[in-house]
Amino acid sequence: MAFDEKYETGVVWQDFQHKQLIDLFQKIKEARANKKDESLFRYTVAFLAMYVNHHFSLEEEYMEKYQYPGKDTHHKEHQAFVKEIKAFRDENKGYSQRASDDLLTRMEDWILTHILEDDQRLGRHIHSFEKNRSAP
Amino acid sequence: MDLDIQYQTGLLWQDYQHKEWISLLGQLKEAANDGQNQQLFYEAISFLAMYVNHHFSVEEAYMKQYRYPEERFHREEHRIYILRLKDFREKHREYATDVCPKIVENMTDWVYSHIMENDKKLGEFIxxxxQPRLKQS
Incomplete structure (x- = not known):
């Protein structure tokens, strides 16, 4: 799995953050195969914590200010992932191969459902909102 | 609460990240004032470093994407700030307790002047x- 155009929304900050998540997923997957994933694991967990807080709240700022019709559903998806990551962190204080696999599964699921589907819709809305707002 | 209007570039993501950045510096200052809690301070500065790195990378992604003419200068400003932050993170234990909050204040002032002098220009360029049609009308 690599970041390519099917993940792009065309909104630069959003694509940048999605790409970071997908790159990180790829890195852990490779490290996992080479049994070198222990040091990356800590970084990934810290990154995910920042990602779920910052990336989601930024998307939510856009949904609010750009009156996104799918706001409530999208917000619920975010909440569910935040909860999932929190539960994961509570269960896994340190590294284990099982925890690493579990994390990969959750990330992959998120990338394939949320980024590939829900965020595409939000990205289109951001584009059209900015376009209409700037129309003379 | 939104960023004071004079500091807004009009780009939601950029304004949002600036607001968060300043709020993280506020937390760092509190942690610095509470000289007893080294762990809290270390966590606050580590998180800030991660956040600032991210914020700069996003701005740099925009500069590259839209071929910003002042990219080199702007990146250099970012690099200097990252170095200051790194230096502070490494040496803060050597400073007297009253010095740390002052350094955080200076780093906060830097953000405001960087926004006024550089980011507003970048924001307008983006x-x-x-939104080419907005500028034409």
């Missing part, structure tokens, strides 16, 4: 690229 807007002309993304």
């Amino acid at each position: 807007l002309t690229k993304e």
